[in-house]
Every structure is written in C-alpha cells, then in structure tokens.
Amino acid sequence: MKFFKRxxxxxxxxxxxxxxxxxxxxxYLHEETPAKAEIYYYSELxxxxxxxGGEDRTFSIPQNENVVFRLYQDGSIAFEESDCPDKVxxxxxxxRRSGQFAACLPNGIVMKIVPQGTRGGEDTDLVLGN
Amino acid sequence: xxxxxxxxxxxxxxLFTPAACGSERNEKKRFEAEFLRLFDTVTRVIGYAGxxxxxxxxxxxxxxxxxxxxxxxxxxxxxxxxxxxKTINDQAGIAPVKVDRRIIDLLLFSKEAYQLTDGQLxxxxxxxxxxxxxxxxxxxxxxxxAALPAMEELKRASEHTDIDQIxxxxxxxxxxxxxxxxxxxxxxxAKGYAVExxxxxxxxxxxxxxxxxxxxxxxxxxxRADGVKWKVGIQNPFDQNGEDISKVGLKDISLVxxxxxxxxxxxxxxKYHHIIDPDTLFPAEGYESVTILCPDSGMADAxxxxxxxPYEEGLALIESLPGTEALWxxxxxxxxxxxxxxxxxxx
Numbered sequence: 421m422k423f424f425k426r427x428x429x430x431x432x433x434x435x436x437x438x439x440x441x442x443x444x445x446x447x448y449l450h451e452e453t454p455a456k457a458e459i460y461y462y463s464e465l466x467x468x469x470x471x472x473g474g475e476d477r478t479f480s481i482p483q484n485e486n487v488v489f490r491l492y493q494d495g496s497i498a499f500e501e502s503d504c505p506d507k508v509x510x511x512x513x514x515x516r517r518s519g520q521f522a523a524c525l526p527n528g529i530v531m532k533i534v535p536q537g538t539r540g541g542e543d544t545d546l547v548l549g550n
Numbered sequence: 551x552x553x554x555x556x557x558x559x560x561x562x563x564x565l566f567t568p569a570a571c572g573s574e575r576n577e578k579k580r581f582e583a584e585f586l587r588l589f590d591t592v593t594r595v596i597g598y599a600g601x602x603x604x605x606x607x608x609x610x611x612x613x614x615x616x617x618x619x620x621x622x623x624x625x626x627x628x629x630x631x632x633x634x635x636k637t638i639n640d641q642a643g644i645a646p647v648k649v650d651r652r653i654i655d656l657l658l659f660s661k662e663a664y665q666l667t668d669g670q671l672x673x674x675x676x677x678x679x680x681x682x683x684x685x686x687x688x689x690x691x692x693x694x695x696a697a698l699p700a701m702e703e704l705k706r707a708s709e710h711t712d713i714d715q716i717x718x719x720x721x722x723x724x725x726x727x728x729x730x731x732x733x734x735x736x737x738x739x740a741k742g743y744a745v746e747x748x749x750x751x752x753x754x755x756x757x758x759x760x761x762x763x764x765x766x767x768x769x770x771x772x773x774r775a776d777g778v779k780w781k782v783g784i785q786n787p788f789d790q791n792g793e794d795i796s797k798v799g800l801k802d803i804s805l806v807x808x809x810x811x812x813x814x815x816x817x818x819x820x821k822y823h824h825i826i827d828p829d830t831l832f833p834a835e836g837y838e839s840v841t842i843l844c845p846d847s848g849m850a851d852a853x854x855x856x857x858x859x860p861y862e863e864g865l866a867l868i869e870s871l872p873g874t875e876a877l878w879x880x881x882x883x884x885x886x887x888x889x890x891x892x893x894x895x896x897x
Contacts, residue, residue, distance in 0.1 A: 511814075514790060521594070523584075532584070542897075546782045548782060548785060548841075
C-alpha cells in the first residue's frame with residue numbers, strides 16, 4: 421500500500437493553494453483602504469478629493485471663496501486660509517488618514533477623511549486631536 | 551468518490567472562511583452625520599441603522615436633546631423662556647433661580663467631580679476663566695495687541711471660586727450663587743455630561759451601534775456592525791500628519807482627549823491654551839495632551855483635569871477608579887499610560 425495516492429496529493433495541493441489565496445484575499449480586504457477628503461458646506465457634500473498624492477495645489481469651494489484648501493504632494497490636505505477669527509480649522513493641520521476631520525465652524529465647513537472604496541475592518545472610525 | 555466529496559467540501563469551507571472571520575453579514579448599513587451648531591464645536595454621529603430614515607430619526611433625537619443641553623448649560627447666551635446657567639450667573643448674590651432638573655443634576659455631578667479631582671474640576675471657577683476668555687477673544691480680534699491677564703486680577707477673581715457657595719435646593723429645583731462676584735463655567739464638564747445622557751437615551755431608543763463625538767468627547771454605544779470595536783485614533787500632538795500616538799478599540803465606553811494644540815492664542819510667540827490650572831491660574835503646562843478612557847463620558851471629561859496634576863498624583867487617581875485608564879503625552883514626547891490602558895489598544 422502506497423503512503424500517498426495521487427488524489428491525496430491533488431487534494432493537499434488544492435487545500436494549500438486555496439488557503440494561500442484566501443489569506444491573500446483576507447489581507448487585501450482588511451488593509452486600510454486609500455483615503456479621500458469629503459468637504460461639506462452646512463451638511464451638504466460639495467466636494468470630494470482623492471488623496472492619492474503627487475499633486476500640490478490650492479482650491480476653494482464655490483460656496484465660500486474666502487476659505488482656501490491645500491492639497492499636498494504627500495497626499496494630505498489642510499485648511500490653508502480662512503477668514504474666520506479663531507483659525508481652529510487651520511490649526512487642525514494636515515489630514516491624510518481615514519477618521520481625521522477638521523471644521524471651520526464660523527463658515528459652516530467640515531472636511532472629513534474617509535476610505536475611497538468600501539470601508540474595511542481595519543479602517544479607523546474617528547481620530548481625536550482637537 | 552468519497553474523498554472527492556470531502557475535498558470539495560473542504561474547498562468550499564475554505565473559500566468562505568475569509569468572509570466568515572472578517573465580518574458578520576448584517577442587514578444594517580453605516581451612516582454618518584455632522585452638525586456644527588452645538589457647544590461651539592463639531593458633533594459627529596456614526597452609526598448603523600436599517601435605513602437612512604431610521605438613522606435620521608436617531609440623529610434627530612440626539613440633535614434635539616443635545617440642543618436642549620446646549621441651551622441649558624450655556625454661560626454666554628440667553629434663550630427665550632429658558633432659565634440656564636447664564637441666568638444663574640446673572641442672579642448671583644441676588645436670588646435663587648428655578649431651573650430644569652438637568653441643570654441640578656449637572657451641578658450635583660460637578661460637585662462630585664470636584665471632590666474626586668481634588669478641586670481640579672471646579673465649575674465655580676467662572677470668574678477666573680472669564681478673564682482668560684476675554685483676553686483670548688481680544689487677541690483674536692487684534693493679534694498684535696495680544697496680552698496676558700495680570701496676576702493680581704486673576705488672584706482677586708480666584709477669591710470668588712468657592713464651590714460651596716453654589717447653593718442647590720433640590721426640593722424646589724433652584725440654584726443660588728451666594729457670592730455675588732462668583733460665576734459658573736461648566737465648560738470642563740458640560741459636553742461630556744450631555745454626551746453621556748444623550749447616548750443613554752439613544753441606546754434606549756434602539757440605537758445600539760453608534761459612536762458619538764462632541765468636540766472630542768467620544769462615547770461608544772455597542773460595537774460596529776462588522777463585529778469589530780469602534781476604532782478611534784489619538785492624534786500625535788507633535789506630528790498631526792504622522793501616525794497616531796495610539797489607537798483604541800471602544801465598546802460601551804467613553805474617551806476624551808484634552809490637549810493644548812488647537813484652541814490657543816499667542817502672546818510674544820508663546821502659545822497659551824484654554825485649560826487653566828486652578829492652582830497657578832495659568833494654562834497647565836505639564837503635558838501636551840491627556841486622554842481618558844472611562845465608562846461615563848461626563849466623568850471622563852472631569853478626569854481630563856489630571857492634565858493639571860503631577861503625573862504620580864494623576865496616575866494614583868486614575869488607578870483608584872474601576873474601568874478607568876489614561877494616557878499622558880509629555881512635552882519631551884514621552885508617552886505614559888495607566889496599567890491597563892494596553893487592554894484597550896486596537897490591533
């Protein structure tokens with residue numbers, strides 16, 4: 421009697437291959453997904469910016485041109501200028517990772533960072549620092 | 551033949567494993583909402599509900615109740631038909647004010663917190679905090695002329711900060727400030743307290759998977775629908791763009807971070823933030839930030855005042871309280887935690 425039959429080998433190999441593939445898929449699904457910035461003006465989503473990096477530019481939203489946002493090379497985004505008195509929005513600094521957010525209360529603007537695609541298990545819900 | 555069937559079954563089982571250990575499939579969907587009108591800060595609600603309408607109903611309940619707390623606990627503005635904290639301050643030394651039960655409860659809770667924090671959380675510190683507030687506001691109007699309050703003025707005000715002069719009559723639901731020069735400032739506890747009350751209400755109303763944050767006072771209700779605890783990052787105060795200093799998993803617990811890095815004003819190139827130490831009458835300088843984890847959001851807010859205490863003293867207080875943990879970030883970038891903080895770390 422042989423120790424292994426050919427079918428046994430096929431089964432073992434299949435199991436190994438499928439386990440490897442499953443592991444790969446699991447990791448892929450559970451990595452933090454790439455982020456994007458959503459900018460809200462009085463609770464209405466007015467602009468979405470992908471945070472892929474490689475771009476350095478400033479922009480405003482048509483609802484309020486006194487507030488200037490800046491997108492950085494490294495894929496982060498910040499409130500660059502604002503006519504508000506307290507500048508809490510600018511003090512919030514650069515945002516890049518899901519869960520971070522900043523707001524300009526006097527101008528009714530919220531910017532929050534969310535995953536680009538479907539939210540994965542590893543994505544942070546909220547980042548505190550204000 | 552039987553082997554082939556076994557193999558087929560194993561393959562099917564393996565194929566389904568990743569989904570099974572990743573998340574429980576749930577009918578509920580994730581929604582988020584923000585509002586900017588309450589407590590002079592950003593409120594965020596993240597939660598799971600069967601439909602957008604269901605979520606909106608829960609958010610409206612939270613908003614309406616938070617708004618009532620906001621108006622009752624406001625020290626700067628009056629509202630038609632409402633006796634609030636400002637009304638009590640305006641009547642200091644004149645007459646007791648009949649107030650809503652929610653104000654009485656907040657003040658009783660604040661007196662407990664005063665005892666617990668050895669006077670670091672003192673809602674009777676209004677006279678001192680008002681001086682700092684006025685200087686900060688003036689500096690925002692005219693940054694060139696930014697100035698510090700005079701120590702003498704602060705000292706004079708600090709003579710009118712005795713918490714025992716808050717006379718609470720529970721039977722008649724009145725509050726009287728016996729010292730005419732004292733005033734209440736509930737800024738160090740009101741948000742956390744309101745978040746706790748509103749979270750309990752929302753949970754009773756069937757909102758069982760939610761994360762509520764009012765200006766950094768975070769309260770987790772249950773866990774996420776994918777079976778994972780709510781993941782909350784604590785930003786590195788030295789490098790906002792860098793990795794978080796810590797990431798915690800929350801289930802039915804509150805988190806608050808008190809820091810010196812966003813709300814401040816600058817005098818002669820030095821930053822002065824808004825957390826005032828009742829002993830020195832100046833902003834606390836011992837830490838860059840302090841984070842508290844504890845079941846009750848109001849208590850978490852109060853305990854954040856360990857930012858005014860030497861580390862050993864603050865640690866002893868935190869360790870003495872069940873289910874309570876803290877993380878300190880020192881100016882030299884050292885990070886210290888209470889003994890079981892690590893149990894809350896997210897992967």
